[in-house]
Amino acid sequence: MSRIWFDTDKICTGGAWRAPDSGEFLPVNDPSTGETFGQIARGTAPDVDAAVASARAALHGDWGRMTATQRGRILTKIGQLVLERADDLAWIEARDVGKPLTQARNDVIALARYMEFYGGAADKLHGTTIPYLDGYTVYTLREPHGVTGHIVPWNYPMQIIGRSVGAALAMGNACVLKPAEEASLTALAFTHLAYDAGLPEGALSTVPGLGTEAGAALSSHPDIDHVSFTGSVPVGALVQQAAGQNVVPVTLELGGKSPQLVFADADLDAATPFS
Numbered sequence: 363m364s365r366i367w368f369d370t371d372k373i374c375t376g377g378a379w380r381a382p383d384s385g386e387f388l389p390v391n392d393p394s395t396g397e398t399f400g401q402i403a404r405g406t407a408p409d410v411d412a413a414v415a416s417a418r419a420a421l422h423g424d425w426g427r428m429t430a431t432q433r434g435r436i437l438t439k440i441g442q443l444v445l446e447r448a449d450d451l452a453w454i455e456a457r458d459v460g461k462p463l464t465q466a467r468n469d470v471i472a473l474a475r476y477m478e479f480y481g482g483a484a485d486k487l488h489g490t491t492i493p494y495l496d497g498y499t500v501y502t503l504r505e506p507h508g509v510t511g512h513i514v515p516w517n518y519p520m521q522i523i524g525r526s527v528g529a530a531l532a533m534g535n536a537c538v539l540k541p542a543e544e545a546s547l548t549a550l551a552f553t554h555l556a557y558d559a560g561l562p563e564g565a566l567s568t569v570p571g572l573g574t575e576a577g578a579a580l581s582s583h584p585d586i587d588h589v590s591f592t593g594s595v596p597v598g599a600l601v602q603q604a605a606g607q608n609v610v611p612v613t614l615e616l617g618g619k620s621p622q623l624v625f626a627d628a629d630l631d632a633a634t635p636f637s
Contacts, residue, residue: 365450366400366547373403373570374553376416377563383408388543388572393460402546405571407579410538413567414585417509417536420564425536428562434484437532439559440552441477444470447555451548455520458547469520473552476524480532487533506534507611508587511580513573513601515593516542519549526590527552531565535588539568540580542593546570573597584608591615 371387372379382403390400403409420426444451448470455466489503510530514522519541530537541549553568569576581589582604591601592615605612624633 364399365453366551367450368551368554370400370547370550371403372550373405373409373413374550374566374568375409375412376419376567377557377561377565382406382571383412388570390458390547391544392457393544394457399457400547402543402550402570405540405569405576407575409569409571410540410576410579410583413538413569414509414580414583416564416567417538418585420536420562421506421508423564424562425565426534428534430485430487430532430534433532433534434481436481436556436560437477437484437528438481440556440561441474441481443555443559444474444477444552447551448474451520451551454547454551455545458545459516459519461517469518473520473524476521476528480528484532504533506530508535509538509585510535510588510590511538511540511583511586513540513577513580513589513591513593514542514549516545519545520552522592523549523552526592527566530588530590531561536564537566538580538586539566540573540577541568541570543570543572577601578604581605582607586610588613 370390373382382405384404384406386404387401388404389398390402391398451470452463452467455469456463487504489501492500494500512526527537527539539549549568553566556566581601588611589601589605590613591598595616598614598616602612602614
């Protein structure tokens with residue numbers, strides 16, 4: 363029985379859910395069985411344009427006028443809603459990503475803790491006064507980038523959304539999220555929960571789709587102020603090159619880690635403790 367409580371085939375821009383501009387969709391497959399059990403929107407450049415425009419408007423609207431304390435309260439509320447939906451989110455992540463249910467549940471808890479952490483950190487960021495000449499005051503002030511793009515991979519969607527989007531929202535950025543086409547469902551679920559928690563419209567948009575289409579449009583968009591990407595080294599290089607054309611700063615987390623080798627004489631029961 364499905365535990366998905368939202369439409370999976372929609373794009374979120376400006377807090378509103380709608381069909382993709384392309385009118386096309388991508389299948390959602392369970393990697394464990396190969397079964398197709400749903401579909402997601404195939405977002406393209408026009409959808410990214412709409413998402414970025416709504417994010418820019420949010421910075422000049424209710425989201426941009428919020429205090430750090432108010433932002434923190436919303437993030438904390440998101441974390442609470444994540445925990446209330448823990449069973450559903452774990453089921454969705456396990457089926458969408460193909461990971462064991464126990465690992466998926468741990469990812470849900472990690473997402474909630476990121477929201478709790480950044481909710482508490484939102485109003486703890488301060489400027490710094492720098493000693494200078496008599497009669498002068500020099501200081502630094504931490505400010506949001508503005509509109510930030512977030513491209514996350516398939517293996518740990520919830521955890522990476524938590525530490526990437528959560529941090530950006532805490533500072534007051536308006537975010538455009540492009541989840542991996544292989545695993546977009548918990549990103550869509552997170553977006554629903556964020557708006558249920560009171561996030562002002564436009565503060566977060568989510569555009570699923572192919573990396574070569576939606577991802578490329580986001581990383582090369584001229585009105586993005588920062589790009590965060592987690593994935594492979596070759597694609598990370600492409601993201602950096604695309605953003606560099608607009609002189610946009612990029613945060614990259616690249617390459618795999620923690621490889622495991624299982625030889626023919628291995629004890630498979632011991633090698634798969636999370637099954």
